[in-house]
Amino acid sequence: MAILVDDGTRLLVQGITGREGRFHTGRMIESETKVVAGVTPGKGGGDFEGVPIFDTVHEAARETGANASVIFVPPPFAADAIFESLDSGLSTVCCITEGVPVHDMLKVSDYIKMTEATLIGPNCPGVLSPGKSNVSIMPGDIFLPGNVGVVSRSGTLTYQVVNELTQRGIGQSTAVGIGGDPIIGTDFIEILKKFEADPETGCAVMIGEIGGNAEQLAAEYVQREMQTPVVAYIAGFTAPEGKTMGHAGAIVSGGESTAEAKSEALRRAGIRAATNPSEVAELVAEALGKA
Amino acid sequence: MAILVDDGTRLLVQGITGREGRFHTGRMIESETKVVAGVTPGKGGGDFEGVPIFDTVHEAARETGANASVIFVPPPFAADAIFESLDSGLSTVCCITEGVPVHDMLKVSDYIKMTEATLIGPNCPGVLSPGKSNVSIMPGDIFLPGNVGVVSRSGTLTYQVVNELTQRGIGQSTAVGIGGDPIIGTDFIEILKKFEADPETGCAVMIGEIGGNAEQLAAEYVQREMQTPVVAYIAGFTAPEGKTMGHAGAIVSGGESTAEAKSEALRRAGIRAATNPSEVAELVAEALGKA
Amino acid sequence: MDLYEHQGKELLRQYGIETLEGIVASSPEEAREAAEKLGGTVAVKAQVLTGGRGKAGGIKVVKSPDEAREAAEAILGMDIRGHTVRRVLVEAGVAIASEMYLSITVDRGAKKALILFSTEGGVDIEEVAEHNPDAIARLHVDPLVGLLPYQVREIVFAAGLEGDTAKGLGRTLTNLYRAFEGSDASLVEINPLVVTEDGRVLALDAKVTVDNSSLYRHEDIAELHDVEAADPQEQRALEVGLQYVKLNGDVGILGNGAGLVMSTLDVVAQAGGEPANFCDVGGGADAEQISTALDIVTSNEQVKSVLFNIFGGITRGDEVARGLLSAIERTGIDLPIVVRLDGTNAEEGRQILAENTPKNVHTEETMLGAAERAVELARNGGR
């Protein structure tokens, strides 16, 4: 198995003819992802490295049987691209685009409740199931097939952690970068649930950051519901304090958004909490009995 | 059992101090419905026949444990009243109000997909489970507890059919008036599903009208999924032809909205189709082996 | 509420949709003046609240003011599907490159707005829908999200247009959705939507139906209601909140709730009678409304008996009985009236009637019995 993307994933690339779209489509094809269609309005009828290009996602999905999409369109058009994917019945949508307006994402994530689809991102590296499918901008060659599920708010930090795992010979089932924006399609808990349900995932790694309280909520879920061992790492112990105006933020979050507070909450929930990426790999090895 | 409302229903009346609200609250109390709260903004703190009145539904639900509401507020405020009920966590909402703008209902019925609640109506008589709970404007004294589930687009025609059943000694599990407006909260199929799942319902009666194609869709569902016998009646064989401008309506419905076309579709699906209310009772008796 | 073509176009123009220049005329002379003002070839188009006017000869294209006068003379007063033409729209001519179809309506099943678009616009669109359904693009719009840019693109790609003409179509669709939402319409239809030879996109016709329930928040639209066009009795019914449609039989019918009234019509037909009308007094009718309803129903000279079928829910039997008695007293109606009263406060209602029964009022226990009695009374000559 694996979660979200696998051998059965037929990928459509939205914004395939842009700079990032072209570059990463090439790389996803190299990782043996089945890229079946590209969409760029006005460029329908052409192709990119053998991948047919369509004007609309509906048409592309109908003609090619695509069931997932990855989005590289510029921020002002990203929400529209997500809606287009959702309305075309794609089940997994990864929005890589950085800088999508928060109010656009509020509307998108409300709408998604009316669908069966999963949105990953925006401002995320995507999803990769080693040896099966790469729907991401993650460097495929650092991954190794295996049984560790990785979920992260941060892109490059994910690569760092995956790299540390791979160097120790510990492979991954699926790595999911959920994105670091204030409003994202899928949170830690929903991904952890999928890992818990996935027989191929024997250990989950959660990589968090300062800000918000998503890690605390996830910790509660882990303690309450998960059998699969979880290793966590929160970055930002020495991060500069964010400047905040007004009181609303503090009232909402209850003021517990530092790395210390988060790591403390994780430990209280019985989760192994690392202090740097190398330690993550050590703790995973320990959890898997490979130390 | 019964569906939607029963002994456990704790009812809140929105618009309890208006003319209709006062009248029907009295009647629902007479039918031994547990009316636990009323809401009229600005009249909080008072009471109506011993039922405490609140300014907001949130407050009323929190204070009284109400889990269902019935709405009697005027049309311009009806959609807002529905949203208020949904956001307060009530699980069954009956909107009696007639004349709610269609575009308001489009928004409401979209929003409802994000909740767990059931909306009945608008422009409907409500829901009544004889001997258990009356969340409706239906005259309670024509009902008899029993095992026939009744679902109808028409208010008064429902009473007529129920009356015919009761006069033959055939009781009802629950009667649901889903309303006759173009956009309603709950369609035939969803109610038929609930009857199918209700061990107390041994036969379902579906009462339709000309217009739209809800009856045809329901017939398909009945044929495909239902074990419970279904008796149907479509009113409007001699109805004046509606005047329609433009082609869109005909293109959408495919032109099959006459009573003949509907009855034909029902019969094709193996459903007993009556030609008048008395015949409904006869066919039900037959279906229940009481003829 | 249906709008006339010229009203619909005015509404669409308010939302930025392009139409031809046009002038409304109610006499041949006005039509001549209008044609003179517009110059060149003009179309003289019957303004009626029904379809099929083209096939009925209600549209004529003419080349001079005098011809416009003649055309208007022929069209004004014409009967099109029961609608008398009282006004024509005189509209400037244009060179057309292609005709498309574009509409937005409410899809009851999906509970969403539905856009229909075809490059095969014109009078035969329903035929296209039946025989070549793929030629019609269908697109649902989520009511909360609204029309999205990608949806506009889908329609533009379906049209196969490019450049400024593509932009014109996109703008038209965006504005049409704004008009649909902004005016609480249940239908906005442009057929044909044309591309002119110089690449503009124009609405050549406009059918707009506004949701009656929303008129309270659209005073400007409510004012457009054409009182003269309606049957005077239907109009009077509307004003007091009743639904009334005249039919051709002799049994006047009056009940509460569209379903029950429809069923009553059916039962009367099954009993061998012919309904004279459909009259729904609605939910919660009071004595005043009941009285007006009876008045309207009996004002039809063909009516020989009246079947009064009430099953009370919101409507209360006592109110009904009082309304009936006051109507009889006020109007002196002496037609036979068969009353069948059940449901909310029916007991009280029946008692009120029993205490004051005028001799032309007959009560019956069942709907079937009441229908049979009314049919029999009508057959025996009524008044």
Add this chain to the structure above:
Amino acid sequence: MDLYEHQGKELLRQYGIETLEGIVASSPEEAREAAEKLGGTVAVKAQVLTGGRGKAGGIKVVKSPDEAREAAEAILGMDIRGHTVRRVLVEAGVAIASEMYLSITVDRGAKKALILFSTEGGVDIEEVAEHNPDAIARLHVDPLVGLLPYQVREIVFAAGLEGDTAKGLGRTLTNLYRAFEGSDASLVEINPLVVTEDGRVLALDAKVTVDNSSLYRHEDIAELHDVEAADPQEQRALEVGLQYVKLNGDVGILGNGAGLVMSTLDVVAQAGGEPANFCDVGGGADAEQISTALDIVTSNEQVKSVLFNIFGGITRGDEVARGLLSAIERTGIDLPIVVRLDGTNAEEGRQILAENTPKNVHTEETMLGAAERAVELARNGGR
């Protein structure tokens, strides 16, 4: 992007929210003139992009133009939490009956807008939230549905207001939500929102934060950005799309992705060093941006060594290497630079560096190794 009080109030006024009359002054004399113009008692308020100015002495209520001049003299140039006061808002006085708190913010967990309201407005609202949470009404607004009338009523009932004052609060909330949506704000906060003795509802303060990602569609707001207020290097970083925050250590840090950079800071600290800054070159950085980033990081005189930590995804190793080399060439930087390159095109990047290694560039295989090396180099004196 945070707005100054006077800018936030201007925005709120555009959406129909009432505020006091006020004039911005950048000198004591301008403050005096403003006070003269407004007449009577006025408040002189420091304009800074941080909270806590009241406690820091940044607000003074004075009774004459001369006092206003003196107050401005004291406030202008003041340092409040690292922000230098360069302007004051001179605002008319008003007789206050009660102080409330009202804000709308984005609730990340619920993915909805969240309204917070309390009758206990003023500086201690966070304390109220902690010790008496029930005194704060919380109301989520669905992003697609928007603010509903019942929600406005809930807040008005929570306020316990009646009549025109209740209407004033309802109007304020409705308009505040319009401002929140219309300006793509992530925070709009009015604290205190006051009821005046004559029953008006006024915003006495305004904190508005607009989502940076949305500024492309709010040119008017983007123009308000106060370039002078920012640290010049932070400002320069912003202009080329980098995230840069100055810190107090001596190890300059540069990486891609906020998470990786934060983690790098942590690892440097664990290795016994002190980060001199946070610098995220973001996703897909090109040679030009990398070069500027290095320039900014090394312009800090305290920096003794630089740790360059790149794990490529969108960012490509070859681009990074080229950027680094061109920056060194262009600026002649001779500080020790420890480079750790991994991920997309890292191979190519490492090769480019290997072929052209300037002698102050050291490459390391691992993040931990690179951190330790950078800390060691900084300890040994750097340049």
